[in-house]
Amino acid sequence: MQAAIENYRTPGRLVERGIAPRTGTIFRDEEELPAAADLSAEIREALENSEYLIVVCSPRTPGSVWVGRDIELFRELGKGDRILSCLIEGEPAASFPPALSPAGIGANEAAAEPLAADFRPANGLGRRATWRIARLKLMAGLLGCDFDELVVREQIRRVRMLIASGIAALAVVATIAAFAVFAWIQRNEAQAQRAEAIHQRDAALLTQSRFLTDLTNKEDDKGNASLGILLALEALPKNWSDRERPYYPPAMAGLYRAATAERELLTIGPGGKIGTTLVSDAELSPDGSRLLVGGSDGSVELWNPAVQRRLGTWAVAAKPVRHIAFGRDRRYALAAAGPSIYRVDLVSGKVDRVITLGFEDFASNDFSTPENINIDEMWPNSDGGRIVVLSDGVVQLWTSGPNGYIEHQAMRLVSGMLFYHYAVSPDSRFIATGDGISGEVTVVDLETTSRRQIKLADYGQPQGSYSATFDGSGDRLLIGGSKAAILIDLKTMERKATLTDHLGSVLRRTGR
Known part of the structure; x- marks a missing residue:
């Protein structure tokens, strides 16, 4: 007071x-x-x-x-x-x-x-x-x-003060509004400059894409389709959800043209330019520098596909070579012909028969005779020390010892049916088999003979399976069905991925 x-x-x-x-x-x-x-x-x-x-x-x-x-x-x-x-x-x-x-x-x-x-x-x-x-x-x-006069005068002064405060507040608001308008103008100018910069960048990238697409078509015309694919990919966005460059449709057309172009380095067989052997199986080395060819006449050939030159030919068996694979260090080739597997030393040319299936493992099959036993599939591991053999629904695990290969395990999986497919893990310990009817895939441990059933209905895929393959570690299995392909972790039995929105059944697969 x-x-x-x-x-x-x-x-x-x-x-x-x-x-x-x-x-x-x-x-x-x-x-x-x-x-x-x-x-x-x-x-x-x-x-x-x-x-x-x-x-x-x-x-x-x-x-x-x-x-x-x-x-x-x-x-x-x-x-x-x-x-x-x-x-x-x-x-x-x-x-x-x-x-x-x-x-x-x-x-x-x-x-x-x-x-x-x-x-x-x-x-x-x-x-x-x-x-x-x-x-x-x-x-x-x-x-x-007088009190009343003082109240009136005080009220008039308060009104004037309020008016002055209002004017000051309006001045502040006007100043803030001016700054806001200025900031808005500056922001619009910045956005316009950014849009212009993006437009100029896209124009430059489109020019680059046209140049790369032209190179793609020229390299494809020269027969260099692989280089054409790389050039076309460079002309296309790498991230389609957030494109770092504009989409140029002719680049996609050039990619399709290069990808579908005929790119054979050589053709082996009666219809090819080189060789007359009827090919029954073939396998490329991991680096693509060597090609093994199994012939219907029981021969094995080694080729250098880059220079279209045959490096060697070996007569292995009297029956057709149905399956062929590289062995340890790419020095050896494993060839399956009839009931036997042969090992070919690609350096010395020595041929040894290392495995021959016995009739006793197939006696329960009414259709099996010693004369018609043939190896249907074989899966050697990376060094050739373990080989999984499939013949007429019987799977066998063979391991290499001091005195040659020894049959470690043999079991009957199925009585041969058309829709059955098989996949073997890279270490040749597990085999997965399934069909396009039951909707189940069986994974068998060839060392302990234990089995695990994978029901595709548990993963939202009620249809049957048409293919399967292990990944490089052998811990995950990719199963292809009529509606989708699912990737399952075999340790936890969890679904890791699902591939959908494709046309038709998944019949081909890769271990990558």
Whole structure:
């Protein structure tokens, strides 16, 4: 209250009429006087020099001896009409000290009644509004002006202050809006520049794609289809969901043309330019530098396909070579002909018969005779130390020992049916077999003879399986069905991937 009174500025219209612009400094007694002492000299001096005395009234005020003495002294100084009171608590009768009552007023002051500013909360008014009205009432007494006029002038000043604040706020909003418009313009310009940069980049990339597509077609015309494929791929986006370059349709056409072009390095057989042997099986070395060919006349040939040169020919058996594979270090070739497997030393040319199937493993089959037993499939591991052999539904595991290959295990999987397919793990330990009817794939451990059944219905594939292959580690199996191909982790039996949206059944597969 003291700060509000001292800092109050009188409205300009009232100042023009001679009313003081400020009330001046207020003296407030904060001393703790002894119980028996009289008013201190400092307080007496302050009362003598003061124009007004403001008494703060509450139910505790009437019991204060010092408040009553202050009022009496102020009256003795002839300033009884300048005693102002403000009520902060309680009712007036219980809060005003006796010195303020009419009985305490001198004869020449009987008509003067102290001004009471009521700071108590009033019904219908908030605390701030009540406090503001009480302060104006007190200021009217201090300034010696009419309370109603002071309220009007104060209201006019408040309206002007609100208008000034509104103008300032509008100026701030206008400034912010100007900055926002400027930022918006700058953003649009940046977006336009970025769009122009992307347009120029795409134009340059399209020019590059046209050049690469032209090279693709020229290399394809020269017979360099592999180089044409690489050039066409370079002209196409690498990420189709977030293209880093524009799509150029002629590049895709060039890729298709190069991919479907005839790219034979050599053709072996009666219809080819080289050789007359009727080919029954062939296998490329992992690096593609060597080609093994098994002939229907029982021969084995080794070719260098890059230079179209035959490196060697060996007569192996009297029956056709039905399957052929590279052995350890590509020095050996394994050839299956009739009931036997032959090992060919591709350096020395030595031919050894290392495995011959015995009739006792097939005696339960009514159609098997010693003369018609043939090896249908063989799967050697990478070093040729283990070979899985399949013949007439009987699978055998052979392992290499000091004295040659030894039959480690033999079991009948099925009685030969058309739809059965087989896959062997790279280490030749597991074999997977299935068909296109039952919807099941059986995985057999050839060392322990234990079996696991994989039901495709458990993986959302109710149809049968048409192919299967192990990955390079032998821990996952890719099964091709009529609707999709699924990749299964054989350790956890969880499905790792599903290939859908293809045409027809999955009949071909890769171990990659």
